[in-house]
Amino acid sequence: MALYCSSLGSQVPRAGRALLAGACSRGLSASSSIEASPLLRSGGFIGGRWVTVAATFPVLDPASGTELHRVSDCGLPESREAVTAAYNAFQSWREVSAKDRSVLLRKWYELMIQNKEELAKIITAENGKPLKEALGEVAYSAAFLEWFSEEARRVYGDIIPVPMKDRRALALKQPLGVVTIITPWNFPSAMITRKVGAALAAGCTVIVKPAEDTPLSALALAELATQAGIPAGVFNVVPCSRQNAASVGEALCTDPLVAKISFTGSTTTGKILLKHAADGVKRVSMELGGHAPFVVFDTANVDQAVAGAIASKYRNSGQTCVCSNRFLVQKGIHDTFVKKFAEAIKKELHVGNGFEASTTQGPLINEKAVEKVEKHVSDAVNQGACIVTGGKRHSLGKNFFEPTLLSNVTTSMLCTQEETFGPLAPVIKFDTEEEALAISNSANVGLAGYFYSQDPAQIWRVAERMEVGMVGVNEGLLSSVECPFGGVKQSGIGREGSKYGIDEYLEIKYVCFGGL
Incomplete structure (x- = not known):
C-alpha cells in the first residue's frame, strides 16, 4: 500500500537512515525505543x-x-x-x-x-x-x-x-x-x-x-x-x-x-x-481483502519480474492487502523465473527484529498469523507442492517465518484459494494467456493484480480484462496518494x-x- 519496499533502502530519508543506523548500533529493544517517546499515549x-x-x-x-x-x-x-x-x-x-x-x-x-x-x-x-x-x-x-x-x-x-x-x-x-x-x-x-x-x-x-x-x-x-x-x-x-x-x-x-x-x-x-x-x-x-495474482508471461523481462515479485510479496512480511498472493508463470520461462526468484529471496531478504539495520523482514503480527502460513504450506506440500526455499518458522521466535517459495502448485491448494497474509509465494505454471486470466479472475475478490509482459498488445488486453481495481504492469508497487485505491467484487x-x-x-x- 505504498511506494516503498523493505529492499529499497535508498528511498528512506537520509535522516531516517541515520536514525536506523544509530538505533541498531545501540541495540535498542522495541520497549526501550519508545518508552521515552513524547508521542506515547495511554x-x-x-x-x-x-x-x-x-x-x-x-x-x-x-x-x-x-x-x-x-x-x-x-x-x-x-x-x-x-x-x-x-x-x-x-x-x-x-x-x-x-x-x-x-x-x-x-x-x-x-x-x-x-x-x-x-x-x-x-x-x-x-x-x-x-x-x-x-x-x-x-x-x-x-x-x-x-x-x-x-x-x-x-x-x-x-x-x-x-x-x-x-x-x-x-x-x-x-x-x-x-x-x-x-x-x-x-x-x-x-x-x-x-x-x-x-x-x-x-x-x-x-x-x-x-x-x-x-x-x-x-x-x-x-x-x-x-x-x-x-x-x-x-x-x-x-x-x-x-x-x-x-x-x-x-x-x-x-x-x-x-x-x-x-x-x-x-x-x-x-x-x-x-x-x-x-x-x-x-x-x-x-x-x-485481496488475493492478488502476479502473472509473468513468456514475453516478460524475467529479471524485472523477479525484482517486482520480491518488492510486492515480501514487503511488511507479506502482510499487505495488495501484496501478490498467487504467482502464475508461463511454462516457457517458469523454471528460469523460479530459480532466479529463489536466488533473490536468499540474497536480498534478511529476517530479524525491525530495529536491526540488516532486517528486511520482521515478525508477523502474532502467532495466529504464523499458524495460517504454516497451514497453507502444509496443505500445499501434502497435495504435491515443492518447497524451493523456506517453509518453516524462523529460529528467532514464534512470530517469525522464513520467506517461502513453493513450486508445483495447483489451484486446488488453500494458498491459491484464500489470502495468506504472510511471506509465502506459491508458483503455478500455466500455458496460455486465456488460462492465466481465468485463474486470476476466478477469485470472488479483486483488489490488486500484477503482470509482466513486453508485448504492447498483450499489455492492453490483460490490463483491461484482469478483474481488479488496480493493475500493476511491469511494476510490483503501485500505491500513490495521487491515485485511486480500491477494489471490485468482494x-x-x-x-x-x-x-x-x-x-x-x-x-x-x-x-x-x-x-x-
Whole structure:
C-alpha cells in the first residue's frame, strides 16, 4: 500500500537512515525505543481531551512477545461520548472555510514530518515491520494529509443548464457528517490518514477505532492533531481490546448520529459492518481483502519480474492487502523465473527484529498469523507442492517465518484459494494467456493484480480484462496518494486517495431557483 519496499533502502530519508543506523548500533529493544517517546499515549482521545478508564489492555511487541505499553480499554460509554463529541464538533467544523481546513491539515502534515523518527519507532515497536519500512509508511501517511489539504480547496459544484427560462439549477457538495473509521494493524498510520485526511478536508468529523494490536500509532497522531490545532471533537480515537472490539465497533457504526462508516480490513468483518450500516442506510467505504495474482508471461523481462515479485510479496512480511498472493508463470520461462526468484529471496531478504539495520523482514503480527502460513504450506506440500526455499518458522521466535517459495502448485491448494497474509509465494505454471486470466479472475475478490509482459498488445488486453481495481504492469508497487485505491467484487466499495477520495465524504445537493 505504498511506494516503498523493505529492499529499497535508498528511498528512506537520509535522516531516517541515520536514525536506523544509530538505533541498531545501540541495540535498542522495541520497549526501550519508545518508552521515552513524547508521542506515547495511554488514554483514548475524545472531544479534545485524553480519557482514561480503569480497564487497560496490553500492546505487545510482535518480535519478542513482551509488553510495550498498556492502553485504556474503552467501551460503550466512551464510544457514545466520542460520537456526541464528533457530532457537536461537526456543527462548527462544517462552517470552517476550505482554506482554513487546508491550513490545519497542512500543519498536521508538517508535524508528522518533523516527528517522523518517533512515529516510525512506534510503528516498528507495535507492528514489527523494519524501521526503514516504518519510515516509509510515515512519509506515505503524512502525504495523505498534504494531498487532502490541497484537495480541500477543490470541492467544486456545478451550474446545470435547464430548459426553463425562469429557473437556475446548481449542485452543491456538502460534508456528510460524523464518520466512524475502523483501521487495520498492518499500516497503523497510513490507513488512518488516508481516510481522515479526506474526511476532514470535506468538512466531516471522525471517530477512529484503531486495531487492538496497534493503537499507539493512532494515539500519536491524535497528539500531533492537537498540536496542529485541529479543533476539539473533530478527530477522536477510541482504542479497545480484542474482547471489546465487536461491541465498540457496533456502537460506533449503528449510532444514529453517525453518517458514514469507513473500514479497511477483512471481507468477513466488512460484511458485518455493512449489515450494521444497512439499518441506518449509512454511507460506506469498504477496502476489504485481496488475493492478488502476479502473472509473468513468456514475453516478460524475467529479471524485472523477479525484482517486482520480491518488492510486492515480501514487503511488511507479506502482510499487505495488495501484496501478490498467487504467482502464475508461463511454462516457457517458469523454471528460469523460479530459480532466479529463489536466488533473490536468499540474497536480498534478511529476517530479524525491525530495529536491526540488516532486517528486511520482521515478525508477523502474532502467532495466529504464523499458524495460517504454516497451514497453507502444509496443505500445499501434502497435495504435491515443492518447497524451493523456506517453509518453516524462523529460529528467532514464534512470530517469525522464513520467506517461502513453493513450486508445483495447483489451484486446488488453500494458498491459491484464500489470502495468506504472510511471506509465502506459491508458483503455478500455466500455458496460455486465456488460462492465466481465468485463474486470476476466478477469485470472488479483486483488489490488486500484477503482470509482466513486453508485448504492447498483450499489455492492453490483460490490463483491461484482469478483474481488479488496480493493475500493476511491469511494476510490483503501485500505491500513490495521487491515485485511486480500491477494489471490485468482494474487495470493497469506493476509492481512497486521489481526487476521487474526498467525494466519499460528500453529499451532492441539488438546488433549484425558480421565479426568475
